[in-house]
Amino acid sequence: MKPGFRLDDRYRMDRRLGRPGPAEVWAARDDLLARSVAVTLVSVPRARRDVRRRLGDAARAAASLEHPAVVTTYDYGEAEGGDGDALVYTVTELLDGESLAARLARGRPPAWEAVSVCAQVADALTAVHACGIAHGDLRAAQVFLTADGVKLIGLGLSGAVAGTADEAGPGPETDAATDAATDADGPPTEPIAPGQAADVRALGLLLAECLTGDPEFGSGSAAAAGVPAELVELAERCRAAELDERPQAAEAARVLALSAARTARPVPDASRSPAARGSRWRGLGRTRRALLLGGGAAAALALVLAPLAVIVSSLPDSQRAVSLTPPPGSTAAVPPSAPSSAPPSAAPSAAPSAPATRSPVPPAPPSPMAVPAGRRAAAVDALARLRRAIDVGIAAGEVGVRFGGDFATRVTTLLNEVDGGEPVSLGPRVAELRATLAGRAPGDVAPDRAARFTRLLAEVPAGP
Numbered sequence: 001m002k003p004g005f006r007l008d009d010r011y012r013m014d015r016r017l018g019r020p021g022p023a024e025v026w027a028a029r030d031d032l033l034a035r036s037v038a039v040t041l042v043s044v045p046r047a048r049r050d051v052r053r054r055l056g057d058a059a060r061a062a063a064s065l066e067h068p069a070v071v072t073t074y075d076y077g078e079a080e081g082g083d084g085d086a087l088v089y090t091v092t093e094l095l096d097g098e099s100l101a102a103r104l105a106r107g108r109p110p111a112w113e114a115v116s117v118c119a120q121v122a123d124a125l126t127a128v129h130a131c132g133i134a135h136g137d138l139r140a141a142q143v144f145l146t147a148d149g150v151k152l153i154g155l156g157l158s159g160a161v162a163g164t165a166d167e168a169g170p171g172p173e174t175d176a177a178t179d180a181a182t183d184a185d186g187p188p189t190e191p192i193a194p195g196q197a198a199d200v201r202a203l204g205l206l207l208a209e210c211l212t213g214d215p216e217f218g219s220g221s222a223a224a225a226g227v228p229a230e231l232v233e234l235a236e237r238c239r240a241a242e243l244d245e246r247p248q249a250a251e252a253a254r255v256l257a258l259s260a261a262r263t264a265r266p267v268p269d270a271s272r273s274p275a276a277r278g279s280r281w282r283g284l285g286r287t288r289r290a291l292l293l294g295g296g297a298a299a300a301l302a303l304v305l306a307p308l309a310v311i312v313s314s315l316p317d318s319q320r321a322v323s324l325t326p327p328p329g330s331t332a333a334v335p336p337s338a339p340s341s342a343p344p345s346a347a348p349s350a351a352p353s354a355p356a357t358r359s360p361v362p363p364a365p366p367s368p369m370a371v372p373a374g375r376r377a378a379a380v381d382a383l384a385r386l387r388r389a390i391d392v393g394i395a396a397g398e399v400g401v402r403f404g405g406d407f408a409t410r411v412t413t414l415l416n417e418v419d420g421g422e423p424v425s426l427g428p429r430v431a432e433l434r435a436t437l438a439g440r441a442p443g444d445v446a447p448d449r450a451a452r453f454t455r456l457l458a459e460v461p462a463g464p
Helices: 050-063 100-105 109-132 157-163 171-183 194-212 228-240 249-262 280-311 317-324 375-396 402-418 425-437 447-458
Strands: 011-018 024-028 035-045 073-080 086-093 096-100 144-147 149-152
Touching: 011 035, 035 050, 050 086, 050 402, 086 109, 096 100, 096 157, 100 144, 109 144, 109 149, 109 194, 109 249, 109 375, 194 228, 194 249, 249 375, 249 402, 375 402, 375 447, 402 425, 425 447
Parallel strands: none
Antiparallel strands: 011 024, 024 035, 035 086, 073 086, 096 144, 144 149
């Protein structure tokens, strides 16, 4: 196939982007809708109806997914190929950026970038596996870094073709899954599906390579030095030989989301030029800058108010309530009153002053309590997904920088407290987040994104 080839008299091939296995990926032009697209093509013998049916099922499953970290599928079809073969194709959005493979070729990314990218990949895999399918060809070349964050590509034809490479019968992973499911000596188990288990292993290899440069590093290796223990453990579990020892994608996504929320991000060096600070990883950079800008004012205010907070907190409750009123017997400086025009004799006699009344003291908020383990896991999961949704919203321009930074800081603080088992008044804190979201100014959050934030807050089991 050469540039200029027209597919189904609609898609004009411009340039080939890559060749993942037997598939070809082209940058093309959709002449009907006048937009740039990516077209993945696979030549399949017409006699192989089983393969064509499998590719069609994979394309339909990919098109059914709506996730910010999964590339959008527009179209699917079959055309006449060479030698009477069927040319099966899918049409997806054309991305601007670079692959994770290209990024890794330039050197290992900082830890916070590595964790953030892998957290988004795991979140995308969770959505893929929830549809009952697997990616099938997850690797660094299938992870694309764009201005809107990470995009998982290759789902559909590429993954399905990779899955048809071994037609000889079940491999060792399928046998292991069968053994785990039929083990009568232990408790009933629900093993991870073989294709999905392969995705999880690939995720573990990606995580290890991004963090250390070695996809097969172990906990005792020198490469593991400085890597958080929970990430070392996660990478090893994902790469476990036994399928039933590997975590589900959702569990890996939760661990990575929490780690991403806790990982320190460096403050940008203002002395460097914008061109020097720029990167092909633009979406993540913009999110980081948004969070830093959103938290900067709060940090400055905290420094100003800290001495006053220490002084006031050291006073007894009664003195705190009246610390701004003069003590009995002292003279408060007041501005001189205007001279009265009435004669001295007309001045009213001094009447005893009524005792000062205090405003009613509002009831004390409920005492913070440790969140029970069952509710804590659900709360951590919902808050971690909310935190990630804020990042995606900022990167996509659906959440204002200032509001998004402040809201993300509040969510992250609560997330860390709950995950750390600290005593928390979860109900009031969630109510505060709802109030912050409801009190946003016009333009702070797009309506659809605000509705998603509201749904995620509703999933936090705040309790009474």
